[in-house]
Amino acid sequence: MDLTLTEEQRILFDSVSRMAEGIAALDPAQRHRQMVDFGLTALGLDPDEPMIAEGLLAAEALGQSRLADAWVFTQLGAARAIAGDPRFAALADAIAGGSATLAPALHEPGRRHDPLPGLTRLEGGCLYGHKAGAIGADAATHLLVTARDPAGQLVLAVVEAGAHGVARRSFGALDGRGGAEVIFHAVPLGAAAILATGARAEQMLTDLCERISAGLVAHSVGAMTSLMQMTATHLQTRKQFGRPIGAFQVLQHRFVDMKLAHELARSMAIASARALDSLQGEARSHVIATARIQAAASGRKIGEEAIQMHGAMGMTAEYPAGFFLKRLIVNAASYGDADHHLDRLIALADRDGSAAA
């Protein structure tokens, strides 16, 4: 497993990073247009192309910027799930061209981090159910939804967000990304809307969740990078007691502990990308769950310490440290928190322990 970046990948990272920072202050429609023009909404739609390395680099670059966008969920997650399926070719084209967005809406109220559906069901050709706050679902034209069919099998379906019987309540997430909870009542779903059923749906759901998880780790590492940069600058320039506060050894050591946390998370972000490309099944799950646990721990530590070291300035909404802490909190609470992924590791270890990465 090669954990280093190529020159092309570095260039891609820098260009996404610059673009994202440049458009962060625009309104949502303008931002989306710019992301389309940049090619971010086409990424991953060719099933023959491995999108993961590039996709995760883009996720990290977005995470480093102040652009609040659901791209990790909509593009890395949902759009890739329909890539190559001829029945959804028109939707894929519309996504690439910017006229459609597909957001996953999987989790349900009262089921915490379980991505499997409890309430949502297909009955008589209609969809009924309730999805908890899903990031990206507010602005999406289409929703990727899990449900149970009358036989109890898992179904993955693509639902038009404007269809009769779909009710959305939008919210702004803690970190400014948009989301919505969604209620389905007797939404007619034809066979054309069913992406997969049974074992194939289960595999696709696992892939989807692991892609999003890897994307969230990369996105979080980007946020950590920004926090590290601003904290370093603050330690070097903020003067108290006649010297930069970074001259105080206790702050130097704490900054180094943040740096350590950042490096550990970065390694796991890269390992996740490689695992998605080259590993299958439990071996892949093992790496991704580990990455989520590390990113959650590193993110919390770096976010909290960055604010503490900035003092009262770090508490202000105007200064971006709080924004990135909130991004890290939202990422860590999405698609399984650290406990959820610890439970997955424990379950894998119980089963065998053959998860060599």
Add this chain to the structure above:
Amino acid sequence: MTFRFSDDLEAFRHEVRGFVQANLSPRTRQRAAQGLRLAKEDYIDWFKALSARGWITPGWPLEHGGTDWTPLQRYIFEEECYLEGAPPVTGGMNMIGPVLIRFGSPEQQAEYLPRMRAGDLWWAQGFSEPGSGSDLASLTTRAVRDGDSYVVTGTKIWTTQANYADMMFALVRTRPDGKPQEGISMVLIPMDAPGVSIQRIMTIDGSGELYQTFLDDVRIPAANLVGEENKGWTYAKFLLGFERFGIAGIGLTKRQLDRLKRVLAAEGLTGTPRWAERVARAEADLMALEFTAIRLVQEGTGKPPGVESSLLKIRGTELRQHIYALTLDATGGAAVPYFDEVLHTGWDTVPIGPAHAATVAANYLENRKITIYGGSNEIQREVLAQAALGRMR
């Protein structure tokens, strides 16, 4: 096991609890329980109730309208107030009050103390400046004597609830040369004086309780100088040494621990091995802190804890933050949707997600400040290190 005081003190605790339960308005109690922001009337109503009972300034000398409570009684009083969700008695009573009693002129005492005892005077603290946080002695706001006046120019920052304040007690520079600490004076500035303006600072939790206060050629009577010119540093140290007995905030932490348990129950996590252990550890940590706080108050008979208050501040704030973080984790994905309005008075829409989740993230974020304000925990550790090891170079 909970700490049991002597029968007399337990009777006192019972009396305080009964008073708080009878006099804290149900509206304030409900807001506090839900983690909502308190409005000015929540504070004022509570101050009036305390004032009527003679308990608004328990730390003042008896002859100035205080109480003759022992340190343990004052500790119990503060903890019981916290435990019931009462608003904190704001800076003026605890900080500037004792300074005016000790160093203020008879005219200042006659002017301000009765209004403070009545709960009618709200003070803002004017210490920190944009360039002077932990290094307070480097402050640059100037006060220049001009006949019977001082003309004050500069900027104060992180002023809590400056929008409610009638007066500010401020540290200003009255002598530019010499040791920084020796050129500082304390003055009293009416917030409605010409040249005083405030600007709200939004914080990461979406609240706007902090302000920057601009002082542009503000003319105040020379009689508004506290004590002697250039002795302000001494008064500030006196004032900061007069820290509250409840600085560990045990009652606040107990409340948050109860809230964590309610969230765990609502999320179906109560009694799971992982959460049972986390809760048990937090309770063990809290008991050790509580017993330490009580021991230090007992040992410091007759005076408030000095250096020890740094110890209680560090451990008290860090443990409380830990429990806020646990509550955030327990809430899981339900903490992600965020509505600023949810925290404000009058919000009555059904939140997205479960009701217990609505304020959890904002409360976690807001409480990142408690290790920063009131002397950051880094500064508190310096104080403790110097006390333990001496000044080492």
